[in-house]
Amino acid sequence: MELIENLAFGLQTALTYENLLYCFFGCLLGTLIGVLPGVGPTTTIALLLPMTFGLDASTSLIMLAGIYYGAQYGGSTTAILVNLPGEAASAVTAIDGYQMARSGRAGAALAAAAISSFVAGTIATVVVAGFALPLGEAALSFGPPEYFTLIVFGLILSVTLANGPLLKAIAMIVLGLLFGIVGADVYTGLQRFTFGSLDLYDGINFVAFATGIYGISEILSNLEQGSTRSVSVSRVSSIMPSRDDLKRIFLPALRGTGLGSVLGILPGGGATLSSFASYALEKKLSKGPVRFGEGAIQGVAGPEAANNAGAQTSFIPMLTLGIPGNGVMAIMLGALMIQGIQPGPSVMAMNPTLFWGLIASMWVGNLILLILNLPLVGLWVKLLSTPYNVMFPAILIFSAIGVYSINLSYTDLVLLSGFGFLGYILFKLECEPAPLLLGFILGPMLEENLRRALIFSRGDWSVLAASPISKTLLFLAILALVLTALPRVSRMRSTIFKENDE
């Protein structure tokens, strides 16, 4: 079967000494920042982007991917032990996981999380591999009008599925699109919005943008009065789950994997949405013995499987179509572009080592994480007691150095601080940063495809809705908008999403 061949080929790449090393490093680092509240995978990946310059393309993606799903593992650990989810996606795990820890079953909870995540990761790897080929082929019949409507669809869907009020999120997208346009216009060479600065010729430095909006603004919000962290950690006794536990983990983990795999592919989906949905599902289906909210192991297994599956399958649209579905994928796209690789359907054909190597490495990474996490729990717990006063200067300095080291440009640092300030303001005003990032990445693509479509059609705007694909996408986008605007749905959204997204 072609699928098996491709996966085997990918394993060859994933298991080289260098890639294994960086995969390990990524998983370790990911777990670490997943454990530490206040630093998320988006920020970390943005911070490490400069480091990936010197690396091979596959290696850098493998490492960055490891950080992303590693963070999901790490987030669960803090959620269970300390009731402080390190990641938004682990918020639901904290509900029953912490209760289990309080009744002395921390070990079983941690094991449930790790095992479900591993099962999900394995299955999701196959899903990613399986979907890649047909989606890639379908994408070849995409012309500029289809890409235009696809991007519009992706942007709209990402705000309907994500947090926050609709109007503001759409405004964030448009603002992001405008920021993305800064720089030289490809067609005419005219410098747009650069105020004569040569440094802005290629546009706003993506890393400065992302690190500022996420990292710096996060620090600012954590420095507000009254944000203190009191950590009381539960003790962990035995790690091995009982046979009963294993029986109760099985089905929720499978259901979580399925749910996560589907929701991860949708724009705006990914780990967080999947885990919340899984918790809701498991709660409905649960027949005890323990009630949800009081330490039901199914409430840990399902969401953990879902968030891991969601994290991995969210790579699919980015890898096959070149359209990122969430903030992390947008940064991964940035990483690919830094390496000089134009993401899209051609990536599979032109860079098979990168593509299949990355997919295979996801499974390898999950294995590493499974082995890594259980023994290292004690270490993570110690790290949680690092005072924030020591951590934030470190993050601040590393961000500054990281951004500066890209171009040795002072302008980039001004952008970093500037966007940090803007990010903080937006956060206080309850405007979501993720659509901003998505718009920033997709702005140039949107304009390019619009231009091309209109040139080919000689100014006929209806070309954008001409083909069946375009019509479907536009219809779905409008449907999503209308549904979300309806009062019933918007109430549902606000009850499901109470946490801030990463």
Place this chain on the structure above:
Amino acid sequence: MAELDKGTIAIRKDVVAGGVITAFAIGFGAISWGYRFGTPTQMGPGFFPLLLSGLLACLGLAVSVQGLVASSEPMVIVSPLRLLCVLATPLIFGRLARPTGFFPAVLIAAFIGTLAARGMSLAARLAVAGVLALLSTAVFVWGLGVPLPPFGRWLTI
């Protein structure tokens, strides 16, 4: 530094949000106005940005109007001095990196950064700054090979 934290302000979030959005729309729009608009077949550089600015302005106004129904809510904000310390850190690092060299630049910038922390003694701040400077130099200059001299022009060694 505890008195710095009287940081709460009362605003109507959505009204302000809409205002910020509209301000950006006007800014981008005004600049795009000066670029050639062109026709749909031959889109000029100003076409797309102007379109987007217009859309953004509408959205901004809509958000503000929506926000008028709500009442002013008090909101905690970070103290301005702390904000300044945080935002200044990268800038100071950038300004000092070449003249003084990497190590002193990180040292000074990190120290400024620690000023944003609350409840840290001077000794602790200096210690953190020192450790960070050492660690960064080790990791970035010696480890990752960032092309900046550890000590620079002003401190000829």
